[in-house]
Amino acid sequence: MTVSESVDPRALRAVCSHFVTGVTVITSGSGAIAAGTTVNSFTSVSLDPPLVLFCLHRQSRLGPVLAGCGMFVVNFLTAHQQRLAWAFAGRGNLTVQEVAQRHSAGGVPIIGESVAFLACRVANEVDGGDHVIVIGEVTELGIAGHGRDPLIFFRGAMGALEDGPPPTYPIIDG
Ligand SMILES: Cc1cc2nc3c(=O)[nH]c(=O)nc-3n(C[C@H](O)[C@H](O)[C@H](O)COP(=O)(O)O)c2cc1C
Numbered sequence: 620m621t622v623s624e625s626v627d628p629r630a631l632r633a634v635c636s637h638f639v640t641g642v643t644v645i646t647s648g649s650g651a652i653a654a655g656t657t658v659n660s661f662t663s664v665s666l667d668p669p670l671v672l673f674c675l676h677r678q679s680r681l682g683p684v685l686a687g688c689g690m691f692v693v694n695f696l697t698a699h700q701q702r703l704a705w706a707f708a709g710r711g712n713l714t715v716q717e718v719a720q721r722h723s724a725g726g727v728p729i730i731g732e733s734v735a736f737l738a739c740r741v742a743n744e745v746d747g748g749d750h751v752i753v754i755g756e757v758t759e760l761g762i763a764g765h766g767r768d769p770l771i772f773f774r775g776a777m778g779a780l781e782d783g784p785p786p787t788y789p790i791i792d793g
Contacts, residue, residue, distance in 0.1 A: 636774045636775050640660075640661075640772050641659065641661070641695060641696070641769050641770065641772070642657060642658075642695075642696045642700075642704050642772050642777060643657070643658050643659065643661045643693050643695055644657050644658070644707045644730055645661075645673060645675075645681060645693055646691065646692045646694060646728045646729070647684045647690065647691040648684040648685075648687065648715075648727065649688065653684070653715040653716065653727070654684045655707045656679055656680070656681040656708070657707040658673050658674075658675070660672075660674035660750075661673045669757040670755065670756055670757070671693065671737060671739060671754070671755050672752055672753060672755070674747050674750040674751070675750060675753055676749060676750050677749055677751060682751070685753070689740060690723070690725040691739055691755060692728065692736055693736060693737040694729065694730040694736050695735045695736065696733055696769070697732060697734050697767045697768055697770055698768040698780075699732070699768075700732065700733070700770055701777045703718060703730070704777060705777075715728045715730075719731070723738035723758075724759060725738065732763070733763050734762070735760070735761060735762045735763055736759075736763065737755075737757050737760050738757070738758050738759035739757050740756050740758055742755055768780060
């Protein structure tokens with residue numbers, strides 16, 4: 620294992636790509652100005668109050684939409700939504716309007732066929748270097764499809780869980 624003192628951004632990205640994550644599309648805005656960006660930096664933060672976060676690149680086209688709207692939806696993608704995930708990462712043409720199935724109470728598009736969604740209002744924004752850490756308070760939530768296989772991101776590639784999802788156990792505490 621190599622330990623370097625000055626951290627090369629490409630090396631940092633390569634190392635972090637060995638941490639397996641799910642894949643989400645963050646949608647924001649409504650009507651003609653709705654937009655979406657593929658994000659794997661989603662994390663749940665707090666149950667009480669109900670807070671989640673994601674990190675958004677400062678140059679992202681979603682930034683101004685989010686600033687104007689103050690709300691967003693986290694859409695957890697299924698293994699079948701890989702094309703959609705790449706499209707909202709800038710590698711393909713798809714509009715939010717084409718994939719929206721319904722809308723949150725605040726009018727933000729919710730992507731159809733996803734595993735689950737969280738609708739949030741922006742509660743805080745924290746400096747995160749070349750990204751902004753966006754903290755949202757959850758206002759609506761839903762599991763769209765029990766048993767749907769999630770989309771996984773690992774070492775720069777997307778795919779399905781090889782052995783299927785683990786069995787579901789009730790969460791008793793935390
Ligand atoms: C699997 C995956 C995860 C990504 N995660 C993030 C992320 O957490 N935050 C972010 O700002 N961009 C992330 N991106 C990049 C954005 O999807 C997008 O390519 C970039 O922000 C530029 O497009 P935009 O201007 O539409 O946002 C990710 C891309 C991929 C493929």
